[in-house]
Amino acid sequence: MKLKFDSSDDDPLEKVTTAEATRQLIEFYRTSQYSYSELERVDQISKVKGTVLDAGGSQSSFLMQALTLTKRSFVNMSRDFGYYWLRLVIYLVVTICIGTIYLNVGTSYNAILARGSCASFVFGFVTFMSIGGFPSFVEDMKVFQRERLNGHYGVTAFVVSNTLSAMPFLIMITFISGTVCYFMVRLHPGFAHYAFFVLCLYASVTVVESLMMAIASVVPNFLMGIIIGAGIQGIFMLVSGFFRLPNDIPKPFWRYPMSYISFHFWALQVFNSSLELESL
Numbered sequence: 001m002k003l004k005f006d007s008s009d010d011d012p013l014e015k016v017t018t019a020e021a022t023r024q025l026i027e028f029y030r031t032s033q034y035s036y037s038e039l040e041r042v043d044q045i046s047k048v049k050g051t052v053l054d055a056g057g058s059q060s061s062f063l064m065q066a067l068t069l070t071k072r073s074f075v076n077m078s079r080d081f082g083y084y085w086l087r088l089v090i091y092l093v094v095t096i097c098i099g100t101i102y103l104n105v106g107t108s109y110n111a112i113l114a115r116g117s118c119a120s121f122v123f124g125f126v127t128f129m130s131i132g133g134f135p136s137f138v139e140d141m142k143v144f145q146r147e148r149l150n151g152h153y154g155v156t157a158f159v160v161s162n163t164l165s166a167m168p169f170l171i172m173i174t175f176i177s178g179t180v181c182y183f184m185v186r187l188h189p190g191f192a193h194y195a196f197f198v199l200c201l202y203a204s205v206t207v208v209e210s211l212m213m214a215i216a217s218v219v220p221n222f223l224m225g226i227i228i229g230a231g232i233q234g235i236f237m238l239v240s241g242f243f244r245l246p247n248d249i250p251k252p253f254w255r256y257p258m259s260y261i262s263f264h265f266w267a268l269q270v271f272n273s274s275l276e277l278e279s280l
Helices: 018-030 033-046 062-079 081-101 111-149 155-185 191-218 222-238 263-279
Strands: none
Touching (some): 018 033, 062 111, 062 155, 081 111, 111 155, 111 191, 111 222, 111 263, 155 191, 191 222, 191 263, 222 263
16 A cells, blocks of 8 residues: 655645744743753852852952063063054164254254254154054953953953063163263253153153053054044144244133143153253
8 A cells, every 4th residue: 555645735744834843942932841940050159159251350469460461561562563663763873864964953043943853753753653552552452341341350450560671662662762972962951851851752652652551442443543543643733832822822722721621731841941942
């Protein structure tokens, strides 16, 4: 006896869509005994003290967190050629170019404009190159956000460790490039003037580093972050007092408060009043 199947009968499973089948399975599971058992188990685990759900974060002290992060950041910065080593080479090349253009600029009346132009370029465009470290800042921020959510350390420990780990590299960069520029241009003689010049350059570079780190925490995209950082520094250079004298800058918004917010403004004022022009 042969069995005959009617081909006109459709398979019941073909009448149910995948979404509908998934919805029915989820609904059946919610009302099943398995679901109630798992909910009770999760509730019991959440009440156990010392588990991940009841963790209070890292048990190490703030000092230990800062020291560990500083050591790790310093090792990463020293191993990554593009973090500071490449910038050191670029800074050195640019300052040599500045030194050859303004070589032994002299102390005549015409040298006043040359000295102001040299200072404007050093504190403006040279510090502008610090935006090259933005991609590395973004990578650091990704690691920080993940580890902070896991409760390993807080914002303060990260900021302190990043500042301390970057300090030796920034001092090295500003010392080498500032020394080359200062003695090739033959700026005002005297160790106090030289040290003050290097200190101003270090402060300016540190401000740019902090600015780019702040931008990296808000804008994680490489291209957008570099564009925003370049735009902010461009505005700061515009109100620095070189392209237009401070008294000629329009007072609403541009002079108050933008020129006082700009670190270029203070660097040039210190350079012109304390280092160079008063002594000519």
